[in-house]
Amino acid sequence: METNWDTQYKNMWDERYQKQGFAYGKAPNVFFKEWLSKFNPGSLLMPADGEGRNGVFAAELGWQVTAFDLSKEGKTKALQLAAEQGVKLDYLVGDFAELEFAPASFDAIGLIYAHFAPEKKAAFHQRLSECLKPGGIIILEAFGKNHLEYRQQNPKVGGPGIAEMLYSEEEIRADFKDYEMIKLTEEEVTLNEGRHHNGKGSVVRFVGRKPVN
Secondary structure (H helix, E strand, O other), X not given: OOOHHHHHHHHHHHHHHHOOOOOOOOXXXXXXXXXXXXXXXXXXXXOOOOOOXXXXXXXXXXXXXXXXXXXXXXXXXXXXXXXXXXOOOEEEEOOHHHOOOOOOOEEEEEEEOOOOOOOOHHHHHHHHHHHEEEEEEEEEEEEEOOHHHHHHHOHHHOOOOOHHHOEOHHHHHHHOOOOEEXXXXXXXXXXXXXXXXXXXXXXXXXXXXXXXX
């Protein structure tokens, strides 16, 4: 059931993506680009893919991309970008709680600034893990618990203003406790991603491999 919070959140993204141009640019996230390029292409799930900059990049590398987002306006932009680049995306619109994916059906999952509602975060991570094949990879970059201070100093860096929506290394270790931790850090970065990610911020970066057994 969709709550008032869900409706407001969806409307915020629709409004942002309706505007001319791409809210976060057309280039992929730097961390995602670096790490996805290290793995052989396969099937990839991109939750909260917005206007598609990361999903389209993955498709250009030969990945079979399934993307989803709350925003129908995001889908419109993503398919526009995919057409510009001559690739295809399977793009769904809806809340993850209402979408169905087969267990162990993806070789990789990209979580790039996929900030879920606090009460849904751990459950969504569990569902995503179930969608991933044994030996599959998760690549995550999201704003960390230390980010609020950066956001207060420079609102243009973006990110949620709710501390519970931000990430910590401890949460990642708990939610993906059996995974091989290829990389897990919270670090200061300088973002230059479209209109809404500009300046210094604190992000959690995670690359993990699901256990085979």
